[in-house]
Amino acid sequence: MKLSEVLRIIEGKVISRNVDLEAEVTSGGGADLMSDVLAFAQDGMLLMTGLTNPQVVRTSEMAGTAAIVFVRGKIPPPETIALAEEKGIPLLASKFTMFETCGRLYVAGLPAHGLFDLTIQRWHEAFERRE
């Protein structure tokens, strides 16, 4: 899905400079916990988050996230925007909640990642091992 389509679907705004709206995101994920993002993110993912500090951009850089959407109308501080521009990671804003922002994109066809190893393992240990 192109960033221009993402913007239309979430009625969002671009908040960093030099953003290529033709750039593609291949999947989506939402989290405020950066360790969760590091655990499940894949290259090309669109990250929805309510956290606005520069570590969100660092985390995205390490995890290969293609772009970030700040939900609930949150605007990141200048140091976050500066780091994102340096790293070439587009920043977008959505006035909707995390749930609604993700929901709109999911309904419009932006896929999730499905299950990942850490989750499957933990789920198995918690619920299925004794059965």
Place this chain on the structure above:
Amino acid sequence: MSVDLPAHSKEITRLQELAYELKVEDAMTRNVLTVSPNATMAEVRELLRVNRISGMPVMENGRMVGIVTIEDLIKALAAGELQATVRERMHPRPVTLYADEPLVHAVARFSELKFGRFPVIDRQGKLVGIITQGDIVRAMLKRLEISYREEEIHRYRASHIFEDIIADEVALVFGYRVKARDFGHAGEASSGLKRTLGRLGIRPDIIRRVAVATYEAEINIVVYSVDGGEIVAEVRRDRIKIEAIDHGPGIPDIELAMQPGWSTAPDWVREMGFGAGMGLPNIKACADVMKLESTVGVGTHLTIIIYVPNSSYKLTSR
């Protein structure tokens, strides 16, 4: 010099992948110029010349009834029959491709039939585009360029290093200092290592695992160490070893620290989106080998090893 074959076969593999990933509609030209069957071949000549194209679908009442090409025009010219109509000279029932077919089908059709172009239709049979071999090459090059653009220039310079240095074993060591409680700069070591590995031409999926594991280790030093620490990465042909070392306070119970969700992080760390007890489990998930040694009052020494599959360094070497 090393033999170029492995690098070449890698490149071809990537092109083959692209031929499956891309669809006909990603490569085709959407603005299709068409002609009526009642037009003359003289008019066809003008249309081909002015628009610098080599063939056109023939449309009648919104339906595609044939295709007329530059070869048909040459035959008409040779026979002095430029006043013949397109209907007399066109090929009826042209071979078409579906817009949602993988591009590899188009490649197969071109090599099988040796045609210069195929009209592209949707599943309802409506003409939506036209595709030539040039369109395919352009679409694939564009996609390749997008994936490689960023690190390409640097990679060409550095990615030869493992082949160019003559030694039985080669190891490159990169060291980074990490300050305690300086969240503003947390991640710079991992970011530097990530870019360096990119310049060495290491495969992106390997780099990603190294980057995520190193970043979590770096955050741990920022959050927990008394006076900072260091991250040392040793890159060999076959594996990358990352060591994250600090000098205290040390972890009293390593088994407990490894449990997902267990954390002693203060609130300011949690506000930054970390400290939920996921760091060490994340590192373990990225690593092939992970060793955590710690002594209270002395410090913590984390070792992460990630193996590099054969030929990873040769991806872009020529």
